[in-house]
Amino acid sequence: MSSFPSRRRVLATSAGAALAFGALSSTSAQAAGRTSTEETRTLDELYQAALAEGGKLVIYAGGDTPTQQDFTKAAFLRRFPDIDLTLVVDYSKYHDVRVDNQLATDTLVPDVVQLQTLQDFTRWKEQGRLLRYKPAGFSKVYDKFKDPHGAWVAIGAIGFSFMYSPSVVGSDAPSTPLDLVDPKWKGKIASSYPHDDDAVLYLFSLYAQKYGWEWVAGFAAQDVRFARGSNSPADAVRAGTHAIGVGGSGAPLATGPVKWVVPDSAPFMAWGQRAAILKQAAHPAAAKLYLNWQLSLGTQQGSFNGWSVRADVTPPTGLKPVWEYPNAHIDGFPRFMADRAAIERWKQTFALYFGEVKGDPTPGWPGLHPGA
Numbered sequence: 001m002s003s004f005p006s007r008r009r010v011l012a013t014s015a016g017a018a019l020a021f022g023a024l025s026s027t028s029a030q031a032a033g034r035t036s037t038e039e040t041r042t043l044d045e046l047y048q049a050a051l052a053e054g055g056k057l058v059i060y061a062g063g064d065t066p067t068q069q070d071f072t073k074a075a076f077l078r079r080f081p082d083i084d085l086t087l088v089v090d091y092s093k094y095h096d097v098r099v100d101n102q103l104a105t106d107t108l109v110p111d112v113v114q115l116q117t118l119q120d121f122t123r124w125k126e127q128g129r130l131l132r133y134k135p136a137g138f139s140k141v142y143d144k145f146k147d148p149h150g151a152w153v154a155i156g157a158i159g160f161s162f163m164y165s166p167s168v169v170g171s172d173a174p175s176t177p178l179d180l181v182d183p184k185w186k187g188k189i190a191s192s193y194p195h196d197d198d199a200v201l202y203l204f205s206l207y208a209q210k211y212g213w214e215w216v217a218g219f220a221a222q223d224v225r226f227a228r229g230s231n232s233p234a235d236a237v238r239a240g241t242h243a244i245g246v247g248g249s250g251a252p253l254a255t256g257p258v259k260w261v262v263p264d265s266a267p268f269m270a271w272g273q274r275a276a277i278l279k280q281a282a283h284p285a286a287a288k289l290y291l292n293w294q295l296s297l298g299t300q301q302g303s304f305n306g307w308s309v310r311a312d313v314t315p316p317t318g319l320k321p322v323w324e325y326p327n328a329h330i331d332g333f334p335r336f337m338a339d340r341a342a343i344e345r346w347k348q349t350f351a352l353y354f355g356e357v358k359g360d361p362t363p364g365w366p367g368l369h370p371g372a
Contacts, residue, residue, distance in 0.1 A: 037134065038134045038135070038136055038137070038138050038139060039133075039134065039135050039136045039138075039288065039292055040136070041136075043079070043289070043292060043293060043296065046285070046288055046289040046292055047080050047083075047289055049285040049288075049289070050080070050083060050283070050285045050286035050288075050289045051082060051083075052285070053283055053284075053285040053286060054283065054286075055082055055083050055084055055286065056083075056084045056086075056282075056283050056286060057083055057084070057085050057086070057111055057112070057283050057286035057287065057289075057290060058085075058086045058087075058088070058109055058110045058111050058112075058282075058283070058371045059085070059086070059087045059088070059110060059111065059112045059113075059114065059290065060088050060090070060095045060098070060099065060109075060110040060112070060113045060114070060115070060370075060371070061087055061088065061089050061095075061114045061115075062089075062090070062091065062092030062095060062114065062115040062116045062117070062273070063089040063090070063091075063363065064089075064091075064229040064230055064231040064232075064362045064363060065089065065229065065231060065362055065363055066089055066363055066364060067089075068089050068231070068363075069087050069089050071304075072087065073085055073087045075299075075302075076290065076293060079293065080289065080293075083286060083289075086371040088110070088366055088370040088371045089363050090361075090363045090366050090370070091197070091361060091363060092115040092116040092117040093117060093198070094361075094366075095113065095115055095117075096113075096115060096117045096120045098366075098368065098370075099113060099278070101368065102368070102369065103129065103280070107368075107369060107372075108278065108280050108281075108282075109369050109370070109371045109372045110278065110281070110371065111277060111278065111281035111282060111283045111284065111286060111287040111290075112275060112276070112277055112278070112281070112287045112290055112291070113275065113276055113278065114155060114273055114274065114275035114276075115273070115274065116158075116197075116198065116199055116271070116273065117198070117337065118271065118274055118333065118334045118337045118338075119334075119337045119338045119340070121147070121151065121152040121274045121276055122338070124151075124276070124278075125147065125149075125151040125152070128279065129278060129279055129280075130151040130152060130276045130277065130278065130279060131151075131276070131277040131278065131279045131281065131284065131287075132149050132150040132151050133150050133277055133288060133291070134150040134153075135153065135288065135291040135292040135294075135295045136292050136295065136296070137292075137295040137296065137297070137300075137310060138150065138153060138295065140310045140311055140312045141153055141154065141295065141309050141310055141311070142154075142272070142309055142310070142311050142321070142323055144272070144323070144330065144331065145157075145272035145309045151276060152274045152275065152276040153274070153275060153276075153291065153295065153309075154271075154272025154273055154274050154275070154309045155272075155273060155274075155275045155291070155294040155295065155309065156272070156273045156294075156303060156309065157270060157271070157272055157273075157303070157305070157307035157308065157309055157322045158199075158249050158270060158271060158272075158273055158305070159249060159250075159252075159262070159268060159269065159270035159305065159307070159322065159328060160199050160200060160202075160203045160230065160247060160248060160249055160268065160269050160270070161203070161248075161250070161260060161261050161262065161263070161268035161269075162174065162177065162180065162233075162244060162245065162246040162247075162261055163233065163234055163237055163244070163245045163246075163248065163250050163258050163259060163260045163261060164237065164243060164244045164245070164258075164259055164261070165237045165240070165242075165243050165244075165257060165258065165259070166257075166259050167257065168240070168243040169243050169244070172184070173259070174244060174261070175261070175263065175264075175266075176263055176266040177207045177210070177211065177215070177263075177266055177267070178211060178215070178266075180219060180222070180244065180246065181215060181218035181219055181221075181222065183222075185222060185243065185244055186221075186222050186223050187222070187223040188242055188243040188244060189222055189223075189224045189225070189242060189243070189244045189245070189246060190224070190225045190226075190227065190232060190233045190236035190237065190241070190242040190244070190245045190246070191224050191225070191226055191227075191233055191245065191246040191247050192226070192227060192228065192229060192230045192232050192233055192246070192247035192248060193226050193227070193228060193247075193354065193357045194247060194346075194347075194350045194354070195346070195347040195348070195350045195351050195354070195357060196228055196357045197229075197230050197247070198336075198337060198343060199230065199269065199271070199333070200230055200247035200248075201343065201346055201347060201350070202269050202329075202332070202333055202336045202337075203246075203247060203267075203268065203269045204216075204247070204346075204350060205336070205346050206267035206268075206269060206329060206332075207219075207267065210266070210267055216350075216353050217353065219353075220353040220354055224246075224354070225241075225242060226354055226355070226358075227359060228357065228358075228359045228360070228361060228362050229361075229362035230247055230248040230249065231248060231362065232245075232248070232362070233245025233246055233247055233248040234248050234249075234250060234258050234260075237257065237258050238257050238258050240257075245258070249305070250305065251304055251305040251306060252305065252306065252318075252319060253306055253316060253318055253319060254305075262325070263327060265327055266327065267327050267329065268325075268327060268328055268329075269328060269329050269330075269332075269333055270307075270322045270325070270328040270329070270330050270333075271330060271333045271334070272309050272330070275291060275294065277291065295309070295310070297310070297313065300313050301313055306319045307319065307321070307322045308321075
């Protein structure tokens with residue numbers, strides 16, 4: 001008997017294989033569709049789905065004080081009052097390893113993570129830890145502020161720069177980081193430690209690369225009051241204890257006791273604060289509601305600093321979309337965050353100039369399982 005299959009058998013086998021491949025392709029297409037299609041349900045429909053799930057939601061948010069996200073929590077609960085929302089604020093560099101440890105011990109608490117540690121979202125995506133999901137409005141988000149597969153999306157644009165008290169500095173207001181090393185400001189500057197917060201670290205690295213180590217030495221000679229927490233510089237200026245603050249966020253158009261500076265050409269830094277739903281989240285429906293609410297036009301148009309992550313939201317007069325400021329270095333920060341060896345070198349070098357980080361963490365000590 002011939003060892004070669006008959007023509008009829010070949011045709012039958014080929015037809016079966018084609019059918020099987022077609023079914024597989026259809027399944028793959030459906031799977032791809034689940035991650036390529038934006039959410040079509042309304043916020044009210046998503047709200048009802050979250051309530052049917054149990055109405056609970058736990059978020060781990062990067063920040064400096066336990067109350068820093070109270071405004072977000074209050075706004076969310078005004079719109080969705082029956083959700084039992086727990087929002088835990090801590091430094092992102094503690095939240096990320098907290099989540100890693102919870103995953104390793106099968107004790108995961110949060111449904112959503114929104115953190116400054118951008119590199120973690122890339123890693124968690126590669127590890128299959130993130131739910132691929134595209135909220136309504138995802139297609140309108142600036143391309144570099146979202147993962148193309150929906151593993152994460154930025155929900156807010158944040159900038160770090162320096163700031164000052166208009167009532168104190170008067171006509172001598174600093175306009176570039178070079179002004180900060182003028183001897184007249186000695187003893188009048190408050191700064192967050194650059195070697196305690198990676199966003200502040202990136203800001204100071206931009207200053208060092210632009211103005212050289214002489215600038216760093218000059219800043220170190222200014223009798224700067226360093227403190228933990230990127231909230232601390234603005235707090236010091238607002239309280240009137242210091243004329244200038246360095247290394248914190250703010251609203252460029254805000255009036256009041258603190259003027260936050262967007263330099264004309266000197267460096268500052270900005271990024272999209274990433275958020276994601278963990279694949280093992282206990283409350284995925286509520287998590288989806290939260291991301292859709294964050295990306296909604298109403299929420300984005302009400303951002304505290306005037307910047308939106310959506311390209312179809314026009315900033316207030318006097319501002320451009322944050323990605324249109326070349327001196328904001330929005331492309332540089334994700335690359336910076338991914339090179340952890342270089343970050344360690346920057347940290348230790350700044351410690352030589354500014355001293356070791358001192359003080360308790362400003363959010364307190366939430367422990368291993370806050371929000372549980």
